[in-house]
Amino acid sequence: MAKSYLESWKKAKDRFEKATGKKKPDPKSRFGKLFSKISSTGLESALKSYDAAKTVKDAQKHARAFKTAASSYIPTLDTAGKAAKQDGDAVYAEACADMVASLNKIAGNVTMDLERFDDLPKDLDGFFKSPYWFKLLQKQAKKEYSLENIELYDMILKRKLSKEDASEKAYKDYVELKSPKEVNIKSATRKSCKQIADQGKWKAMPWDDVAFDLAENLCDTVVRLQEAIATGEA
Structure with missing residues (x-):
């Protein structure tokens, strides 16, 4: 509401x-x-x-x-x-x-x-570009205990991981197995990230692949947000 x-x-x-x-x-x-x-x-x-x-x-x-x-x-x-x-x-x-x-x-x-x-954003990225809809999406993700998806996708979308130190920190915080905010991505994607991390080539981290996996999870969150809006619960 x-x-x-x-x-x-x-x-x-x-x-x-x-x-x-x-x-x-x-x-x-x-x-x-x-x-x-x-x-x-x-x-x-x-x-x-x-x-x-x-x-x-x-x-x-x-x-x-x-x-x-x-x-x-x-x-x-x-x-x-x-x-x-x-x-x-x-x-x-x-x-x-x-x-x-x-x-x-x-x-x-x-x-x-x-x-x-306004109407709902036409695509997932639209939720991240609108302060109002981004706030609602965050609220929904918090209910689902999946804020880590929002945080990492937002960093990737805004190109905040182009520097080595930022990329390394994001990997260790979100992607590495048993990391503090481990996101749910495909095993193949995580394996590719680990190979890059082991080589220390942080700028080569396949963040676009990670974003693709995160988007699949976030689309489910968007659907549940739409349902919450329709019932007046958002």
Whole structure:
């Protein structure tokens, strides 16, 4: 199920109130913009609408509204935090900083989450190129205790194993028999890798063959992810 960003913001506010015993800074207070006529931050209404969005057009509109509201409110929090720090109220200052961090995190997650309105990636590599779908695939792999497949395939896909030291480490971590994160690949592929390792020719490691075997396992994970999405469990 899609995450509730409104709930995330409410939790941030609750943390602030529990820590300080006060309400969050008012936009119309002395910490807000000079002569501000804003009566509320607009954050809750924007996030409520975003959470309820059913189309990418609506989601983009409400995401923009949230980001505008957040960028308008963050200066208020920053000013309130600085004033509290000058007054020696470290708790209030830290609580303001925590709210700023929460807003920035929500904004980043909303940007990534917009991809949930797109269709499923057309191929396996598409899951690795999309932050949103990659995160869901990782979550599914974690359920299946197969994160090692994700980790190694991602390194191969991004060409991170071209250097000898990186290739050697990946072999000893993922491919070598009884390695800490041993992946399930064909015996013939593992044998070829061992021959290269025994010769110390790390740059010649057949990573494309390893990736092919990993892809077969990951395709099964993708199928189970699709089933989880269809039943609302992802």
